[in-house]
Amino acid sequence: MDGTLVDTEPYWIRAETELIESYGGTWTHEDALEMVGKGLWDSAAIIQAKGVELSADEIVHRLTSEVRTQIEQYGAPWRPGALELLRAAREAGIRAALVTMSIRSMAQDVVDAAGFDAFDLLVTGDEVAEPKPHPAAYLKAADELGVDIADCIAIEDSVTGVTSAHRAGAIVIGVPNVVSLHDAPTDVLLPSLTEIDVDGLIRLASERAAGTAAAENVEKERA
Incomplete structure (x- = not known):
């Protein structure tokens, strides 16, 4: 879905960056690309390693809520075709x-x-x-x-x-x-x-x- 049907990867990258930076960490574009296609709970473990002191479930909830909010605000950007x-x-x-x-x-x-x-x-x-x-x-x-x-x-x-x-x-x-x-x-x-x-x-x-x-x-x- 993400990246194939709808171009929501920028939404995910923004959500990841904001969450990690809120805990004083850094999140590069290369870091974000490593997450593309991964399961959310696998991604949560990577984010925890960056210093985010939340449970995996809390991270998944935070990221998903932020991306859903962006979809609501800016729409689902369907990929061409x-x-x-x-x-x-x-x-x-x-x-x-x-x-x-x-x-x-x-x-x-x-x-x-x-x-x-x-x-x-x-x-x-x-x-x-x-x-x-x-x-x-x-x-x-x-x-x-x-x-x-x-x-x-x-x-x-x-x-x-x-x-x-x-x-x-x-x-x-x-x-x-x-x-x-x-x-x-x-x-x-x-x-x-x-x-x-x-x-x-x-x-x-x-x-x-x-x-x-x-x-x-x-x-x-x-x-």
Whole structure:
């Protein structure tokens, strides 16, 4: 969600910086980039190490509240092509899950801001035991959708998110925002979501299915 659908990373960086500086610490842009895509409770541990004397739950609450306030004040800044692709996918009958390490209340804010029923379900950071880059969140989404993860396409903007989706077994489209994905395990790397449409998604899924079938035939011939 953050950085892929909506460009909220600047909101998070501002919230992190203000919190850490309020405890006399310093927070560089490089520090902030290291947090992109991480689970909130993992991020809280890093912030505690910077001298913030709050519990992990308190840090998550503070950061999330600040980001939600910024979304309320300034809006959800949708990334180019995001809403258009979501809407086209829904019109084509493609099922969709939002897999994010943000908590459900914040994810719901963003989903509501879309103005239409964009997702069949949400899997959020406060609902999984293992955050990204662990594959648990994507596997949970596929299971709840009732589909094989190998038939799913994940769209991610962070190395952590791409790694999570790749480990789960999904087809991975990387759309970098504030961090580079050149060394990340993507199947397709795009500069923007304006570069992909529903036909492109279907083609990717068909190519994966054809490749899997071909590999299975080779194995049968060897057997």
